[in-house]
Structure formats: C-alpha cells, structure tokens
Amino acid sequence: MSPTFYPPLNVRVITPKLELHGATDDLLAQLLPVVRRGMIGPPPYPFDDPMSLYEESPLRERKWLQAIWRGRGTVRPDTWRLYFVVVLGNRAVGMQDLIGVNFDTFQTVTSFSWLAPDFRQRGLGREMRSAILHLAFEGLGAAEATSEAFVDNTASNRVSAALGYQPNGSDWATRRGEPAVLNRWILRRDDWATTRRADIDLIGVDECKPVLYIP
Ligand SMILES: CC(C)(COP(=O)(O)OP(=O)(O)OC[C@H]1O[C@@H](n2cnc3c(N)ncnc32)[C@H](O)[C@@H]1OP(=O)(O)O)[C@@H](O)C(=O)NCCC(=O)NCCS
Numbered sequence: 001m002s003p004t005f006y007p008p009l010n011v012r013v014i015t016p017k018l019e020l021h022g023a024t025d026d027l028l029a030q031l032l033p034v035v036r037r038g039m040i041g042p043p044p045y046p047f048d049d050p051m052s053l054y055e056e057s058p059l060r061e062r063k064w065l066q067a068i069w070r071g072r073g074t075v076r077p078d079t080w081r082l083y084f085v086v087v088l089g090n091r092a093v094g095m096q097d098l099i100g101v102n103f104d105t106f107q108t109v110t111s112f113s114w115l116a117p118d119f120r121q122r123g124l125g126r127e128m129r130s131a132i133l134h135l136a137f138e139g140l141g142a143a144e145a146t147s148e149a150f151v152d153n154t155a156s157n158r159v160s161a162a163l164g165y166q167p168n169g170s171d172w173a174t175r176r177g178e179p180a181v182l183n184r185w186i187l188r189r190d191d192w193a194t195t196r197r198a199d200i201d202l203i204g205v206d207e208c209k210p211v212l213y214i215p
Pocket residue numbers: 046047112113114115116119120121122123124125126127148149150153154155156158159162
C-alpha cells in the first residue's frame with residue numbers, strides 16, 4: 001500500500017512473526033468483521049470501562065471506530081495514541097496501541113491490545129507487545145512503559161511478566177460496571193535494554209516523531 005500523507009499511519013513494526021501497521025481506515029475495514037463478531041467471552045472480562053467492545057453490534061463497531069478516530073485526532077505533547085493493526089500474513093487479527101502519557105515530561109508510554117479470539121494463546125500477544133516496546137524505547141526514546149491488567153487477566157499479566165515488567169502496585173477500575181482490582185506493571189528502559197531484540201525493524205518513525213512533538 002502506498003504511504004498516506006499522515007506520518008503516524010505510515011509507521012510499521014516488523015518482527016519475524018507479525019507486523020504492526022499504522023491503523024489506516026482500509027485496515028480498520030479489514031478488522032471490522034472481527035469486531036462485528038465480537039471478542040468478549042464469558043467473565044472474567046478483560047477491559048475497564050468505558051469500552052466500545054462491550055456494546056452490542058452494530059453500536060459496537062460504530063463506537064469502536066469513533067474512539068479510534070477521536071484518539072487519532074487528539075495529539076498534544078503530553079497526550080497521544082498510535083493505533084496499530086496486527087497483521088499476520090495478509091490477515092488483520094487484532095490491535096496494538098501505544099499511548100504517550102505526559103511523554104514530553106516523563107517519556108512514559110502505556111499500551112493496549114486485543115487479538116481475535118481464534119488467534120489467542122499462540123504467542124502473538126507477547127510478540128506484539130514486544131514489537132510495540134521496541135517502537136517505544138528504540139524508536140521514540142521512551143524512558144518507561146507501564147501496563148495494567150485485571151488480576152484475573154492471566155494472558156496480559158503473563159505477557160508483562162515475561163517481558164521484564166516489574167510489579168508496580170494495584171488499582172481499582174470497573175468492568176461492565178463492577179469494581180475489580182488491576183495489577184500495575186512498569187518496565188524501565190534499563191530493564192528493557194537487557195532484553196532488547198535485534199530482529200525487529202521499524203519503518204517511518206523519523207517522520208512520525210515531529211507529529212508527536214518528539215524532538
Ligand atoms: C491479552 C492478549 C492480547 C494476549 O495475547 P495471547 O496471544 O493470547 O497471549 P500469548 O499467547 O502471547 O500468551 C502469553 C502468556 O499467557 C498465557 N495465556 C494466554 N492465554 C491464557 C489463558 N486464557 N489462560 C491462561 N494462560 C493464558 C500463555 O500461556 C502465555 O504464558 P507463558 O508466557 O507462560 O508462555 C489476548 O489474550 C487478548 O486479546 N485478550 C483479550 C483482550 C485483553 O485482555 N487485552 C488486554 C487488556 S489489559
């Protein structure tokens with residue numbers, strides 16, 4: 001696909017197993033059937049409120065798109081979010097977002113992700129988090145990455161632990177209106193550096209940095 005005129009949409013992260021592509025509307029259209037089918041199984045629910053993915057279709061798809069478009073358009077030095085579609089071969093199978101939190105002051109990022117249910121539990125969740133961390137630390141110069149997951153979200157918590165994040169306390173959030181405890185995790189740059197991968201390629205990052213006010 002030819003590059004767009006908006007640099008964040010041209011960013012790609014390429015690993016031996018999968019690719020993260022800036023979430024263009026074409027890619028979101030490819031992912032739409034997955035969102036339409038739904039990805040929320042029985043409890044425990046993975047996402048804190050508010051969350052479009054908890055809605056019934058077709059409100060779910062509309063709110064999902066609207067949130068992404070809103071997030072794309074909300075770009076300040078202290079607040080930005082890069083949306084990526086996870087591409088496996090030629091298939092769009094999930095999303096992996098990178099969120100700058102007071103990045104101009106603290107160089108902190110956090111992340112958010114989901115995979116189509118058919119593609120879970122085969123190591124892709126860990127690979128896409130590893131990919132987004134490479135973009136954050138290697139590409140954008142992040143100082144630390146945080147993550148949060150409900151205590152019963154085994155997959156997300158295991159991804160964080162496996163990639164060297166350290167426990168960083170807990171917090172409360174609601175999911176579908178019910179309070180539940182979140183594990184907080186933090187990965188500092190020095191800890192990431194000890195496991196830095198040499199097999200991940202970054203594309204289009206230099207052009208994207210000025211859009212995020214990163215020198
Ligand atoms: C979170 C998510 C992206 C992880 O992706 P994944 O491909 O399923 O995860 P992986 O296959 O890389 O597995 C990571 C680890 O979790 C374990 N795991 C994954 N799913 C599990 C499950 N349902 N129960 C128990 N362990 C599980 C794996 O065995 C692996 O453990 P290991 O590191 O000891 O080998 C995916 O499960 C998902 O989309 N979940 C729903 C949305 C969500 O929870 N998003 C995160 C919100 S904070």
